Amino acid sequence: MAALSSSPSSLTSKLRPLELGGGAVGVRFLGAVPAFALGNGEVVLAGEETMRLRAHDGAILSVSGDARRLVTGGDDGRVVATLGDGTHETLFEQKGRWIDQVAAGPDGAVAFSAGKTAHFQPKKGERKSLDLPSTVGGLAFAPKGTRLAVAHYGGASLWFPNAQAKPEVLEWKGSHRGVLWHPEARFLVTTMQEPALHGWRLPDGAHMRMSGYPSRVRSMEFTVGGRYLATSGSGEVILWPFASKEGPMGKQPTMLAPRDTRVSAVAAHPKEEVIACGYDDGLAMMVRLSDGAEILLRAPDGQPVSAIAWRADGGAVAIGGEGGAGGVTVF
Numbered sequence: 001m002a003a004l005s006s007s008p009s010s011l012t013s014k015l016r017p018l019e020l021g022g023g024a025v026g027v028r029f030l031g032a033v034p035a036f037a038l039g040n041g042e043v044v045l046a047g048e049e050t051m052r053l054r055a056h057d058g059a060i061l062s063v064s065g066d067a068r069r070l071v072t073g074g075d076d077g078r079v080v081a082t083l084g085d086g087t088h089e090t091l092f093e094q095k096g097r098w099i100d101q102v103a104a105g106p107d108g109a110v111a112f113s114a115g116k117t118a119h120f121q122p123k124k125g126e127r128k129s130l131d132l133p134s135t136v137g138g139l140a141f142a143p144k145g146t147r148l149a150v151a152h153y154g155g156a157s158l159w160f161p162n163a164q165a166k167p168e169v170l171e172w173k174g175s176h177r178g179v180l181w182h183p184e185a186r187f188l189v190t191t192m193q194e195p196a197l198h199g200w201r202l203p204d205g206a207h208m209r210m211s212g213y214p215s216r217v218r219s220m221e222f223t224v225g226g227r228y229l230a231t232s233g234s235g236e237v238i239l240w241p242f243a244s245k246e247g248p249m250g251k252q253p254t255m256l257a258p259r260d261t262r263v264s265a266v267a268a269h270p271k272e273e274v275i276a277c278g279y280d281d282g283l284a285m286m287v288r289l290s291d292g293a294e295i296l297l298r299a300p301d302g303q304p305v306s307a308i309a310w311r312a313d314g315g316a317v318a319i320g321g322e323g324g325a326g327g328v329t330v331f
Contacts, residue, residue, distance in 0.1 A: 009293075009294070009295045009296070010295065010296040011286075011295055011296065011297055011329055011331070012296055012297065012298060012299055014329050014330060014331070015297065015298055015319075015327045015328070015329050016046075016327060016328045016329070016330070017325070017326070017327045018036075018044070018046055018050070018325070018326040018327055018328065019324065019325065019326075020036055020038060020044050020320065020321075020324045020325070020326045021038065021040075021042065021044070021052070021324055022038035022039055022040040022042060022324050023038060023039045023040075023306060023320075023321070023322045023323060023324055024036050024037065024038060024039075024306050024307040024320025024321060024322070024324075024326060025037050025038065025039050025060055025061075025063055025306065025307065026060075026063025026064075026065075026070075026072075026307050026320075027063075027307040027308065027309045027318045027319075027320045027326075028063075028064075028065035028066075028070050028309055029067070029309060029310070029311045029312060029316070029318065030045070030065070030067070030068060030069065030070060030082075030083060030084035031067065031068070031084050031312075032047070032084075032311065032316075033045050033046065033047040033084040034046045034047075034309070034311075034316075034318035034328050035065070035070040035082060035084065036307065036318070036320050036326055037055075037060050037063045037070060037072050037307075038060065038324075039059055039060060040059065040060075041054060041055060041056035041057065041058050041059055041060055041074060041076075042054055042055065043055045043070060043072070043082050043088070044326075045082075045084065045086060046318070046326070046328055047084070051086045053082060053086060053088060055072055055074070055080045055082055055088055056072065056074030056075075056076050056078060056080060057074075057076040057078075058074050058075040058076040059074060059075045060072045060073070060074050061073055061074055061075055061098060061099060061100055062099060062100060062101045062102045062112075063102065063307075064102045064103045064104045064110075065104050066104045067312055068083065068084070069081045069082060069083055069104065070082040071091075071102050071103075071104045071110055072102065073098075073099025073100065073101065073102040073112055074098075074099055075098045075099075076095075077093055077094045077095050077096060077097045077098070077099060077114070078090050078092065078093045078099065079091040079092040079093075079099055079102060079110060079112045081110070091110055091121065092110075092112060092119070092121065092127075094114060097114040097115065098114060098115075099112050099113070099114055100113050100114065100115070100135065100136060101113040101118075101136050101137070101138055101139045102139070103139040103140055103141055103148070104141075105120075105141040105146060105148075106141065106144075106145065106146065107122070107123055108122070108123030109121065109122045109123060109141075109146060111139045111141065111148050112139070113135075113136035113139060113150075115135055115136075116131055116132050116133070116134060116135055116136065116152075117129055117130065117131050117132070117136075118130045118132060118136050118139060118148070118150045118159070120146070120148060120159075120161035122146075128161040128162070130150065130157070130159050130161070130167065132150060132152045132157065133152060133153065133154060134152045134153035134154070134175075135152065135153070136150055136151070136152055137151040137152055137153075137175065137176050137177040137178070137179070137190075138150070138151035138176065138177055138178040138179035138190065138191075139151075139179065140179045140180055140181055141181075142181050142185050143181055143182075143183050143184070143185050144185070146160070146161060146162065147159065147160050148160075148161065149179045149181060149188055150167075150179070151176040151177060151178065151179040151190045152176060153174070153175050153176070154171060154172070154173065154174075154176075155169060155170045155171040155172045155176060156169075156170045156176055156179055156188060156190055156200075157169050157170070158170065158188075170188065170200045170205070172198050172200075172207065174192050174193065174194060174198070175192065175193035175194075176190040176191070176192060176193075176198065177190065177191045177192065177193060177216075178190065178191040178217075178218070178220065179191075180220055180221070180222065180229075182222060182226050182242060183222055183225065183226040184226055185202065186201070186202055186203065186226075186245070186247075187199055187200065187201055187202060187208070187242060187247055188200050188202060189208075189210075189220065189229060191216070191217045191218070191220065192216070192217075193216065194216070195211070195213035195214060195215050195216050195217065195233060196209065196210060196211040196212075196213060196217075197209075197210040197211075197217055197220070197229075197231065197240075198210070199247065199248075201245075201246070201247055203245075206249075208247050208248060208249050210240055210248060210253075213231075213233040213234050213238070214233070214234055214235070214262070215233050215234070215262060216233060217231050217232055217233035218232055218233065218264070218265075219231065219232040219233075219263075219264065219265045219266050220232070220266065221266055221267055221268040222242070222268060223239075223268045223269075223273055223275070223289065224268065224269065224270065224271055224272060224273060226242055226243075227241070227242060227243045227273070228240060228241060228242060228243075228254070228273075228289065229242055229248075230266045230268055230275050230277075231263075231266060232262070232263040232264055232265055232266050232277075233262065233263065234255075234262060234263060235258055235259055235260065235261065235262055235263070236255040236256060236257055236258040236259070236263065237255070237256045237257050237263055237266060237275055237277050237287060238253050238254075238255055238263075239253055239254040239255070239256065239275075239289065240253045241253070241254070254289075256275070256287050256289070256292050257275075257277060257285060257287045257292070257294055259279060259283070261279050261280045261281045261283075262279065262280045263277050263278070263279055263280075264278050264279055264280050264304045264305050264306065265277065265278040265305045265306060265307060265308045266278075266308070267308045267309050267310055267317070268310070269310055269314050270310055270312055270313070270314050271313075271314045272314060273288070273289040273290060274286055274287065274288050274289065274314075275287045275289065276297065276308050276310060276317050277308070278298075278304070278305020278306075278308050278319060279300070279304070279305060280304045280305075281300040281301075281302060281304070282298065282299075282300040282301035282302055282303045282304065282305060282321060282323075282325070283296070283298060283299060283300040283305075284296075284297040284298040284305055284308065284317075284319045285297050285298075286317070297317060297319065297329050298319055298327055298329075301321070301323070301325055302323075303321045303322050303323030303324075303325060304321065304322040304323075305319060305320070305321055305322075306320055306321060306322040307319070307320035308320070315330060315331050316328060316329060316330045316331065317329050
């Protein structure tokens with residue numbers, strides 16, 4: 001397949017365009033229904049009929065979710081779970097606080113943060129809290145179980161909410177923002193306030209520094225099986241190799257889908273080594289890792305792609321734009 005600069009294959013005719021009515025800050029598939037979280041506090045469910053819900057009385061600041069629910073945190077102090085049928089439930093409310101981060105966990109659990117405090121709420125039972133040395137920058141559940149990674153200034157803390165032991169602190173200077181576990185829980189990676197990633201090899205605590213980006217990394221996902229970490233932040237999709245026990249140290253990243261504008265969002269196919277990516281000019285495409293083959297999903301519209309996600313079976317991609325233009329492509 002030709003490179004994009006030549007004549008890429010195109011699926012733009014299959015794109016179902018959506019006018020979201022606000023900038024997308026996140027998107028998840030709830031079964032077959034794409035759920036877009038908007039900065040203005042609304043959630044748009046783009047099923048056979050489009051449903052627009054007022055989830056928050058203010059801005060949505062953070063988005064997570066699983067196959068069943070979209071979990072959002074807002075500047076109204078609320079954590080809200082929205083289901084694909086349009087029902088939604090307030091899971092937590094604290095007036096006067098901003099819910100900076102949310103994470104959907106196993107068995108209906110959720111984690112969220114307000115300022116310097118991280119909270120864990122099981123589906124049934126008592127909420128647990130952890131005070132951090134600085135504002136929480138990111139939250140992520142371990143792939144199997146309720147261990148939480150909490151990013152903050154100076155590193156990340158690994159917390160078992162149901163254990164009495166103090167959290168394990170992974171130290172590295174600087175402000176750590178997003179945080180992500182490797183699918184096999186062998187590595188932990190954070191995005192930095194600076195244009196770089198930092199990682200820890202968890203069996204021995206070894207550091208992994210991934211730098212060289214022209215801008216801050218705001219989107220990252222591991223590919224199926226955890227072989228690569230795909231990231232935004234450059235004029236191409238950057239893929240760090242994680243197949244070996246050593247991780248990416250001493251190895252060069254793979255760079256795919258180069259353009260003269262930066263990648264703003266990435267999403268890994270749930271079953272194949274394929275990446276969906278969006279750019280600052282609104283273009284979106286799919287890229288196959290094995291040979292760099294590209295398929296155009298959406299032509300550029302001048303507004304950055306701010307959210308992108310795959311359906312669980314890999315048969316559809318949802319795309320949300322910073323300017324309120326969205327779309328869904330079903331293959």
